[in-house]
Amino acid sequence: MRSFGAFSAFRCLNACREYLSRYGGHPGAGGFSLPAKQVDAFQSAVEAYAASEFPEMPDLAIEADLLLLPQQITMENMMSLSALAPFGEGNPIPVFALCHAVLREVVPLAKGAHTKLRITYGPMALELLLFRVRPEAFPMKPGTVCDFLVNAEISTFQGKPQLSLIIKDYRRSGLKQAKYFAAKQTYEKFCRRESLSAAYCRAITPSRQELIQIYQRIPESALSLDTLFGGLQNLPEMNYCKMRIAVDIFSELHLVQQNRWTEQVTRVSVQGKADLQASKLLQGLQKKGADVS
Known part of the structure; x- marks a missing residue:
């Protein structure tokens, strides 16, 4: 079990200990064992604890330690970070922000298992490494202005130091982050069947045209939901909650398979046309006053 923010994994396990054979851990992570017959009761207890202690769950966020300007990206500066080592629990590796960089090229690595991004950052041409993301799954196109959070790592190649900038997160420059997290929390409330106002229902109900546009962007290979959302930024009324509900409708x-643990979606092969209006989920939102004409 892993956690973040003020939600303590250990306190949660301790509150639900009557269902556990053993448990232990700390605020950020914990381990536990329980009889198989107690799984459902334990899950309900965790949900009850979370609802009681954290009506608004914390958001998983990565904070930058420093906005790194182009002139600061030198081998000498990056090698000086070794003075802060060793990195680990309580002393995480520094995270740097690169803002308003222009994406120039998306290049496959390791037969397409990973991705290299070539960018222009001010007067500098840089290469960033993005692991476990296929090039076709990266949502931005060359020419897009992006923000990146990176770690700087120094390795040795043929006896010479080599700088690698490893991407931790990315977004299109100008993304309204507060709006994104608010929509994500609204989706979680919707999934918990909490009461939402008619105005909220209207804002999160996808229209038929939006459903079509979202579906067309889902490939027949696994795509992360965040990557899918990144590719929908040109739709004027799109928000994260609306996109997730659209995927739930599919x-x-x-029409799709989604893995809620890895937050990935895959289009499945279907014969004929689907009647979107047959969705009970969509009908339920319509009854709550949403205009989806």
Whole structure:
């Protein structure tokens, strides 16, 4: 079990200990064992604890330690970070922000398992490494202005130091972050069947045209939901909650498969046309006053 923010994994396990054979850990992570017959009761207890202690769950966020300007990206500066080592729990490796960089090229690495991004950052041409993301899954196109959070790592190649900038997170410059997190929290409330106002229902109900546009962007290979959302930024009324509900509608109609643990979605092969209006989820939102015409 892993956690973040003020939500303590250990306190949660301790509150639900009557269902556990053993447990231990600390605020950020914990381990536990329990009889199989107690799984459902334990899950309910965790949900009850979370609802009681954290009506608004914390958001997983990565904070930058420093906005790194182009002239600061030198081998000498990056090698000086070794004075802060060793890195680990309580002393994480520094995270740097690169803001308003222009994406120039998306290049496959390791037969397409990973991705290299070539960018222009001020007067500098840089290469950033993005692991476990396929080039076709990266949502931005060359020419896009992006913000990146990176770690700087120094390795040795043929006896010479080599600087690698490892991407921790990325976004299109200008993304309204507060709006993104608010929509994500609204989706979680919707999934918990909490009451939402008619105005909220209207804002999170995808129109037929939006459903079509979202579906067309889902490939027949696994795509992360955040990557899918990044590719929808040109839709004027799009928000994260609306996109997730659209994917849930497609799942209900057996048009896609989604993995809620890895937050990935895959289009499945279907015969004929699907009746989007047959979705009970969509009908339910319509009854709550949403205009989806």
